[in-house]
Amino acid sequence: MPKRFFNTFDDFKKNLHRYDASLIDYNGNSIPCIYINSNRYHDIIRKVAGKKLAVDVLLDLFHDSRHVFVDILMNYLDYGFDENYLFYANDMPQFFEALAKTGLIAIAPSNGETISEVNLLVIQLPRKDSAESGYNQMMEIINKAKHSDKV
Secondary structure, three states: OOOOOOOOHHHHHHOEOOOOEEEEEEOOEEEEEEEEOHHHHHHHHHHHOOOOOOEEEEEEEEEOOOOEEEEEEEEEOOOOEEEEEEEEHHHOHHHHHHHHHHOEEEEEEOOOOOOOHHHOEEEEOOOHHHHHHHHHHHHHHHHHHHHHHHO
């Protein structure tokens, strides 16, 4: 799974995920959902449909003690491909809180199709504790930045 490196704040901004992300209701739970290009979504579904699916998910945190970016790396094991989604975490702590609570993350097409279980790929994190740790670290940084802004 390729770890990405960013050198400047502009590098982060240029590599932010282009589509939306939100919380959706899935079996009565709020789970984080990443919307991706519809063609890419359908390509992923064609590759994994009807087969055993194992996805290694890594949250890579970058911060400067004020701004927190999270690069979500998904390695689709045994399929030979991976995906990266970079988010500005300061604007979406609820997304990462839901990830830490449920240990689930969903992928859906971005073309406005109605989200349902039919067009939703839900992935269980192999290690929920790493999402919890990442969320706690992220919130510690964000809260310190908010506190220093008030001083």
